[in-house]
Amino acid sequence: MDIFTMVKAAVTVRQAAEHYGLQVNRNGMALCPFHNDRHPSLYVSDDHYHCFACGEHGDVIDLTAKLFDLRLYDAARKLASDFHLAPDKPLPESIRQKWKQKTKAQQLRENEQLCFSVLNEYRRLLLDWKKRYAPQAPEDSLDKRFVEACHRLPWVEYQLDILLQGDSYERSEVVSELTADGYIRKLQARLREERYHE
Ligand SMILES: [Zn+2]
Missing domain, CATH: 1.10.287 (Helix Hairpins)
Known part of the structure:
Protein backbone atom coordinates (compact mmCIF):
# COMPACT_ATOMS: atom_id res chain seq x y z
CA MET A 1 0.00 0.00 0.00
CA ASP A 2 1.44 3.39 -0.89
CA ILE A 3 1.56 6.15 1.67
CA PHE A 4 -1.30 8.15 0.10
CA THR A 5 -3.70 5.24 0.25
CA MET A 6 -2.57 4.31 3.74
CA VAL A 7 -3.04 7.82 5.14
CA LYS A 8 -6.41 8.32 3.48
CA ALA A 9 -7.64 4.99 4.81
CA ALA A 10 -6.45 5.72 8.34
CA VAL A 11 -7.16 9.42 8.96
CA THR A 12 -10.45 11.18 8.27
CA VAL A 13 -10.46 14.78 7.10
CA ARG A 14 -12.24 15.72 10.29
CA GLN A 15 -9.59 14.09 12.50
CA ALA A 16 -6.84 15.94 10.68
CA ALA A 17 -8.74 19.25 10.71
CA GLU A 18 -9.25 19.05 14.45
CA HIS A 19 -5.72 17.85 15.11
CA TYR A 20 -4.42 20.92 13.28
CA GLY A 21 -6.55 23.41 15.15
CA LEU A 22 -9.81 23.81 13.24
CA GLN A 23 -12.95 23.67 15.31
CA VAL A 24 -15.54 21.56 13.56
CA ASN A 25 -19.07 21.95 14.91
CA ARG A 26 -21.82 19.35 15.23
CA ASN A 27 -22.95 19.97 11.67
CA GLY A 28 -19.48 19.37 10.32
CA MET A 29 -18.86 23.07 9.65
CA ALA A 30 -15.71 25.02 10.53
CA LEU A 31 -14.27 28.45 9.91
CA CYS A 32 -12.40 28.20 6.63
CA PRO A 33 -8.66 28.83 7.14
CA PHE A 34 -8.19 29.68 3.46
CA HIS A 35 -10.16 32.88 3.35
CA ASN A 36 -11.26 35.48 5.91
CA ASP A 37 -14.26 33.53 7.11
CA ARG A 38 -16.96 35.25 9.19
CA HIS A 39 -19.27 32.31 9.69
CA PRO A 40 -18.30 28.67 9.30
CA SER A 41 -18.32 27.97 5.55
CA LEU A 42 -16.04 24.98 5.46
CA TYR A 43 -17.83 21.66 5.32
CA VAL A 44 -15.72 18.83 6.72
CA SER A 45 -16.75 15.22 6.21
CA ASP A 46 -14.82 12.01 6.68
CA ASP A 47 -13.33 11.91 3.21
CA HIS A 48 -13.33 15.48 1.93
CA TYR A 49 -13.68 19.16 2.76
CA HIS A 50 -15.36 21.88 0.78
CA CYS A 51 -15.63 25.63 1.38
CA PHE A 52 -18.93 27.08 0.21
CA ALA A 53 -17.45 30.57 0.17
CA CYS A 54 -14.05 30.31 -1.50
CA GLY A 55 -14.43 26.94 -3.20
CA GLU A 56 -11.39 25.24 -1.66
CA HIS A 57 -11.84 21.49 -1.56
CA GLY A 58 -9.93 18.24 -1.39
CA ASP A 59 -9.07 15.24 0.73
CA VAL A 60 -7.10 14.85 3.94
CA ILE A 61 -3.76 15.15 2.16
CA ASP A 62 -4.78 18.29 0.24
CA LEU A 63 -5.92 19.86 3.51
CA THR A 64 -2.64 19.17 5.27
CA ALA A 65 -0.59 20.30 2.28
CA LYS A 66 -2.56 23.53 2.09
CA LEU A 67 -2.41 24.27 5.83
CA PHE A 68 1.33 23.78 6.11
CA ASP A 69 2.35 24.76 2.61
CA LEU A 70 3.79 21.32 1.83
CA ARG A 71 4.00 19.17 -1.28
CA LEU A 72 1.45 16.37 -1.28
CA TYR A 73 4.02 13.69 -0.59
CA ASP A 74 5.40 15.59 2.42
CA ALA A 75 1.88 16.24 3.66
CA ALA A 76 1.16 12.51 3.51
CA ARG A 77 4.35 11.83 5.47
CA LYS A 78 3.42 14.46 8.03
CA LEU A 79 0.03 12.81 8.53
CA ALA A 80 1.64 9.37 8.82
CA SER A 81 3.98 10.72 11.45
CA ASP A 82 1.45 12.84 13.41
CA PHE A 83 -1.00 9.95 13.52
CA HIS A 84 1.71 7.36 14.25
CA LEU A 85 0.86 5.29 11.22
CA ALA A 86 4.14 3.79 10.15
CA PRO A 87 7.80 4.13 10.86
CA ASP A 88 9.19 6.30 8.13
CA LYS A 89 12.62 7.20 6.93
CA PRO A 90 14.09 10.06 8.97
CA LEU A 91 12.92 13.36 7.57
CA PRO A 92 15.02 16.26 6.39
CA GLU A 93 15.29 19.08 8.94
CA SER A 94 13.80 21.62 6.52
CA ILE A 95 10.53 19.71 6.44
CA ARG A 96 10.50 19.14 10.19
CA GLN A 97 10.84 22.89 10.72
CA LYS A 98 7.87 23.59 8.50
CA TRP A 99 5.77 21.05 10.40
CA LYS A 100 6.41 22.80 13.66
CA GLN A 101 5.01 26.08 12.42
CA LYS A 102 1.63 26.84 13.78
CA THR A 103 -1.33 26.94 11.47
ZN1 LIG B 1 -12.96 29.30 2.23
Whole structure:
Protein backbone atom coordinates (compact mmCIF):
# COMPACT_ATOMS: atom_id res chain seq x y z
CA MET A 1 0.00 0.00 0.00
CA ASP A 2 1.44 3.39 -0.89
CA ILE A 3 1.56 6.15 1.67
CA PHE A 4 -1.30 8.15 0.10
CA THR A 5 -3.70 5.24 0.25
CA MET A 6 -2.57 4.31 3.74
CA VAL A 7 -3.04 7.82 5.14
CA LYS A 8 -6.41 8.32 3.48
CA ALA A 9 -7.64 4.99 4.81
CA ALA A 10 -6.45 5.72 8.34
CA VAL A 11 -7.16 9.42 8.96
CA THR A 12 -10.45 11.18 8.27
CA VAL A 13 -10.46 14.78 7.10
CA ARG A 14 -12.24 15.72 10.29
CA GLN A 15 -9.59 14.09 12.50
CA ALA A 16 -6.84 15.94 10.68
CA ALA A 17 -8.74 19.25 10.71
CA GLU A 18 -9.25 19.05 14.45
CA HIS A 19 -5.72 17.85 15.11
CA TYR A 20 -4.42 20.92 13.28
CA GLY A 21 -6.55 23.41 15.15
CA LEU A 22 -9.81 23.81 13.24
CA GLN A 23 -12.95 23.67 15.31
CA VAL A 24 -15.54 21.56 13.56
CA ASN A 25 -19.07 21.95 14.91
CA ARG A 26 -21.82 19.35 15.23
CA ASN A 27 -22.95 19.97 11.67
CA GLY A 28 -19.48 19.37 10.32
CA MET A 29 -18.86 23.07 9.65
CA ALA A 30 -15.71 25.02 10.53
CA LEU A 31 -14.27 28.45 9.91
CA CYS A 32 -12.40 28.20 6.63
CA PRO A 33 -8.66 28.83 7.14
CA PHE A 34 -8.19 29.68 3.46
CA HIS A 35 -10.16 32.88 3.35
CA ASN A 36 -11.26 35.48 5.91
CA ASP A 37 -14.26 33.53 7.11
CA ARG A 38 -16.96 35.25 9.19
CA HIS A 39 -19.27 32.31 9.69
CA PRO A 40 -18.30 28.67 9.30
CA SER A 41 -18.32 27.97 5.55
CA LEU A 42 -16.04 24.98 5.46
CA TYR A 43 -17.83 21.66 5.32
CA VAL A 44 -15.72 18.83 6.72
CA SER A 45 -16.75 15.22 6.21
CA ASP A 46 -14.82 12.01 6.68
CA ASP A 47 -13.33 11.91 3.21
CA HIS A 48 -13.33 15.48 1.93
CA TYR A 49 -13.68 19.16 2.76
CA HIS A 50 -15.36 21.88 0.78
CA CYS A 51 -15.63 25.63 1.38
CA PHE A 52 -18.93 27.08 0.21
CA ALA A 53 -17.45 30.57 0.17
CA CYS A 54 -14.05 30.31 -1.50
CA GLY A 55 -14.43 26.94 -3.20
CA GLU A 56 -11.39 25.24 -1.66
CA HIS A 57 -11.84 21.49 -1.56
CA GLY A 58 -9.93 18.24 -1.39
CA ASP A 59 -9.07 15.24 0.73
CA VAL A 60 -7.10 14.85 3.94
CA ILE A 61 -3.76 15.15 2.16
CA ASP A 62 -4.78 18.29 0.24
CA LEU A 63 -5.92 19.86 3.51
CA THR A 64 -2.64 19.17 5.27
CA ALA A 65 -0.59 20.30 2.28
CA LYS A 66 -2.56 23.53 2.09
CA LEU A 67 -2.41 24.27 5.83
CA PHE A 68 1.33 23.78 6.11
CA ASP A 69 2.35 24.76 2.61
CA LEU A 70 3.79 21.32 1.83
CA ARG A 71 4.00 19.17 -1.28
CA LEU A 72 1.45 16.37 -1.28
CA TYR A 73 4.02 13.69 -0.59
CA ASP A 74 5.40 15.59 2.42
CA ALA A 75 1.88 16.24 3.66
CA ALA A 76 1.16 12.51 3.51
CA ARG A 77 4.35 11.83 5.47
CA LYS A 78 3.42 14.46 8.03
CA LEU A 79 0.03 12.81 8.53
CA ALA A 80 1.64 9.37 8.82
CA SER A 81 3.98 10.72 11.45
CA ASP A 82 1.45 12.84 13.41
CA PHE A 83 -1.00 9.95 13.52
CA HIS A 84 1.71 7.36 14.25
CA LEU A 85 0.86 5.29 11.22
CA ALA A 86 4.14 3.79 10.15
CA PRO A 87 7.80 4.13 10.86
CA ASP A 88 9.19 6.30 8.13
CA LYS A 89 12.62 7.20 6.93
CA PRO A 90 14.09 10.06 8.97
CA LEU A 91 12.92 13.36 7.57
CA PRO A 92 15.02 16.26 6.39
CA GLU A 93 15.29 19.08 8.94
CA SER A 94 13.80 21.62 6.52
CA ILE A 95 10.53 19.71 6.44
CA ARG A 96 10.50 19.14 10.19
CA GLN A 97 10.84 22.89 10.72
CA LYS A 98 7.87 23.59 8.50
CA TRP A 99 5.77 21.05 10.40
CA LYS A 100 6.41 22.80 13.66
CA GLN A 101 5.01 26.08 12.42
CA LYS A 102 1.63 26.84 13.78
CA THR A 103 -1.33 26.94 11.47
CA LYS A 104 -3.05 30.29 11.00
CA ALA A 105 -6.03 29.08 13.01
CA GLN A 106 -3.87 28.16 16.00
CA GLN A 107 -1.98 31.44 15.81
CA LEU A 108 -5.18 33.46 15.68
CA ARG A 109 -6.61 31.69 18.69
CA GLU A 110 -3.46 32.29 20.71
CA ASN A 111 -3.39 35.99 19.81
CA GLU A 112 -7.01 36.28 20.80
CA GLN A 113 -6.32 34.77 24.21
CA LEU A 114 -3.35 37.07 24.72
CA CYS A 115 -5.35 40.19 23.82
CA PHE A 116 -8.15 39.16 26.12
CA SER A 117 -6.01 38.49 29.17
CA VAL A 118 -3.90 41.65 28.76
CA LEU A 119 -6.93 43.89 28.23
CA ASN A 120 -8.68 42.32 31.16
CA GLU A 121 -5.76 43.07 33.42
CA TYR A 122 -5.55 46.62 32.08
CA ARG A 123 -9.24 47.03 32.86
CA ARG A 124 -8.74 45.93 36.46
CA LEU A 125 -5.87 48.38 36.87
CA LEU A 126 -7.86 51.27 35.41
CA LEU A 127 -10.86 50.53 37.64
CA ASP A 128 -8.56 50.60 40.62
CA TRP A 129 -6.94 53.88 39.54
CA LYS A 130 -10.27 55.49 38.89
CA LYS A 131 -11.21 54.97 42.53
CA ARG A 132 -7.87 55.39 44.18
CA TYR A 133 -6.76 58.58 42.41
CA ALA A 134 -10.09 60.33 42.07
CA PRO A 135 -9.88 64.01 43.07
CA GLN A 136 -11.01 64.57 46.67
CA ALA A 137 -11.94 68.23 46.22
CA PRO A 138 -12.93 70.30 43.18
CA GLU A 139 -9.71 72.33 43.35
CA ASP A 140 -7.43 69.25 43.34
CA SER A 141 -5.36 68.88 40.22
CA LEU A 142 -6.14 65.70 38.35
CA ASP A 143 -3.88 62.71 38.82
CA LYS A 144 -2.69 61.39 35.46
CA ARG A 145 -3.70 57.85 36.40
CA PHE A 146 -7.24 59.05 37.07
CA VAL A 147 -7.27 60.80 33.71
CA GLU A 148 -6.00 57.72 31.90
CA ALA A 149 -8.66 55.59 33.58
CA CYS A 150 -11.47 57.94 32.52
CA HIS A 151 -10.12 58.06 28.99
CA ARG A 152 -9.29 54.45 28.38
CA LEU A 153 -11.92 52.47 30.29
CA PRO A 154 -14.72 52.84 27.73
CA TRP A 155 -12.34 51.82 24.93
CA VAL A 156 -11.00 48.80 26.86
CA GLU A 157 -14.49 47.64 27.73
CA TYR A 158 -15.61 47.96 24.15
CA GLN A 159 -12.71 45.82 22.91
CA LEU A 160 -13.34 43.20 25.59
CA ASP A 161 -16.99 43.10 24.63
CA ILE A 162 -16.13 42.28 21.04
CA LEU A 163 -13.62 39.62 22.05
CA LEU A 164 -16.27 38.01 24.24
CA GLN A 165 -19.31 38.34 22.03
CA GLY A 166 -18.26 39.26 18.52
CA ASP A 167 -18.28 36.84 15.61
CA SER A 168 -14.98 35.49 14.36
CA TYR A 169 -14.56 38.27 11.82
CA GLU A 170 -15.06 41.05 14.37
CA ARG A 171 -12.72 39.31 16.80
CA SER A 172 -9.99 38.91 14.23
CA GLU A 173 -10.29 42.62 13.33
CA VAL A 174 -9.80 43.60 16.96
CA VAL A 175 -6.89 41.19 17.34
CA SER A 176 -5.12 42.49 14.26
CA GLU A 177 -5.55 46.08 15.44
CA LEU A 178 -4.28 45.27 18.92
CA THR A 179 -1.28 43.30 17.71
CA ALA A 180 -0.29 45.87 15.08
CA ASP A 181 2.98 47.63 16.04
CA GLY A 182 3.23 45.28 19.02
CA TYR A 183 0.69 47.34 20.99
CA ILE A 184 -0.55 44.45 23.11
CA ARG A 185 2.98 43.27 23.93
CA LYS A 186 3.95 46.79 24.99
CA LEU A 187 0.87 47.04 27.14
CA GLN A 188 1.67 43.67 28.68
CA ALA A 189 5.20 44.86 29.53
CA ARG A 190 3.83 48.08 31.00
CA LEU A 191 1.37 46.22 33.21
CA ARG A 192 4.22 44.06 34.46
CA GLU A 193 6.08 47.27 35.39
CA GLU A 194 3.07 48.70 37.21
CA ARG A 195 2.67 45.51 39.20
CA TYR A 196 6.32 45.66 40.14
CA HIS A 197 6.02 49.22 41.45
CA GLU A 198 2.94 48.66 43.51
ZN1 LIG B 1 -12.96 29.30 2.23
